[in-house]
Amino acid sequence: MNKSRAAILILAIAMVATLAFAQNQKSTVIGTVHDITSNGCKSCHAPHNGSVATGGTDQSTGQILLWDRGFTTQTFGTYDSPTMDSTAVEVGVTTPLATQPRLYSFLCLSCHDGVTSPTLIAAGDIHAVGEPGSTGSYGLTNDHPINMTYDPVADTGLNPVATVTTAGLMLYGTDTVQCGSCHNVHNNTNTPFLRISNVNSALCTTCHL
Numbered sequence: 001m002n003k004s005r006a007a008i009l010i011l012a013i014a015m016v017a018t019l020a021f022a023q024n025q026k027s028t029v030i031g032t033v034h035d036i037t038s039n040g041c042k043s044c045h046a047p048h049n050g051s052v053a054t055g056g057t058d059q060s061t062g063q064i065l066l067w068d069r070g071f072t073t074q075t076f077g078t079y080d081s082p083t084m085d086s087t088a089v090e091v092g093v094t095t096p097l098a099t100q101p102r103l104y105s106f107l108c109l110s111c112h113d114g115v116t117s118p119t120l121i122a123a124g125d126i127h128a129v130g131e132p133g134s135t136g137s138y139g140l141t142n143d144h145p146i147n148m149t150y151d152p153v154a155d156t157g158l159n160p161v162a163t164v165t166t167a168g169l170m171l172y173g174t175d176t177v178q179c180g181s182c183h184n185v186h187n188n189t190n191t192p193f194l195r196i197s198n199v200n201s202a203l204c205t206t207c208h209l
């Protein structure tokens, strides 16, 4: 390898490393809409006493990622269609165990159902994607499916798992899709809180070939 090629290679490695670092950095949340009334990390995580720190009553929420919010008890429903190969499974109703992949959708719904923390997001707001309390609402039945297996064998229109994870998207547990597959709650560089840019539908085509 000649010197300039080696330099380009080193630069490329450094850029990938920087990207990975930015993805994992939590402080990028500060100053975004997720830095709720300048509470920083405490908008979502409690160093002590579960959700009681934000006016809740259930200290047990702190057993899951030191969660500082109340938990949803809503039923959201699931997306389905004749061309779906995998099956989306209900995310809500009961609190997941700390080991269950649906956690990575359930936590978002602490606020994005517009019911559990209605002072932050009202049920009728566009941001209340779970919207179970809104009149005429379709819950998660009219949203991109979540809490289903990413299975490129069953659906040959999907890229291999390695393509998805190498690009910086997340599959949870045994390759399930959750809100956190596409969104990075701590980083709004690729608005709106996307793990990778969706310019030219790059996010969509990372999974759908």
Ligand code: HEC
Residues within 6 Å of the ligand: 026, 027, 028, 029, 030, 034, 035, 036, 040, 041, 042, 043, 044, 045, 065, 104, 107, 108, 180, 185, 186
């Ligand atoms: C708006 C809510 C929210 C805020 C604010 C927030 N987090 Fe998080 N945090 C989450 C969610 C949701 C997860 C689960 C991660 C996922 O979706 O993959 C998480 C996961 C984590 C984790 C464990 C997983 C990992 O990636 O290491 C740590 C550590 C963490 N957050 C630290 C922080 C710190 C430090 C801050 C403040 C600088 C912060 N968080 C602010 C919601 C939040």
Ligand code: HEC
Residues within 6 Å of the ligand: 033, 034, 036, 043, 044, 069, 104, 107, 108, 109, 110, 111, 112, 117, 120, 121, 125, 127, 179, 180, 183, 184, 185, 191, 192, 193
């Ligand atoms: C503590 C409450 C809370 C949690 C937990 C939370 N969010 Fe949010 N989120 C908000 C608020 C508040 C806004 C701003 C809504 C508004 O302005 O109407 C927001 C906005 C957003 C936006 C839109 C940003 C924009 O600029 O339009 C996205 C996308 C988003 N959140 C995704 C997520 C995802 C995914 C999770 C879980 C991984 C999550 N949020 C967890 C409170 C939360």
Ligand code: HEC
Residues within 6 Å of the ligand: 105, 108, 109, 112, 126, 127, 128, 129, 130, 144, 145, 146, 177, 178, 179, 180, 181, 182, 183, 192, 194, 198, 203
């Ligand atoms: C398959 C990828 C994907 C998944 C899974 C996903 N989102 Fe999104 N989300 C997006 C994209 C892309 C946008 C930007 C849409 C746009 O620009 O019109 C978005 C936009 C949003 C917004 C901004 C308001 C809006 O409706 O445009 C919120 C809030 C949000 N997502 C929350 C969530 C929550 C909560 C979940 C899980 C229940 C979730 N998302 C799951 C890709 C996803």
Ligand code: HEC
Residues within 6 Å of the ligand: 080, 081, 082, 083, 084, 085, 086, 087, 144, 145, 148, 149, 150, 151, 155, 158, 164, 169, 177, 181, 182, 203, 204, 205, 206, 207, 208
């Ligand atoms: C993390 C991977 C991932 C990303 C990113 C992603 N999808 Fe999906 N999407 C899936 C999976 C997995 C399914 C379920 C496929 C199946 O089982 O048939 C699905 C299902 C769908 C369906 C329903 C298909 C049906 O048969 O009813 C549509 C439409 C869709 N996605 C569009 C999009 C769009 C548009 C984007 C970009 C905003 C996107 N997806 C981003 C993984 C992803």
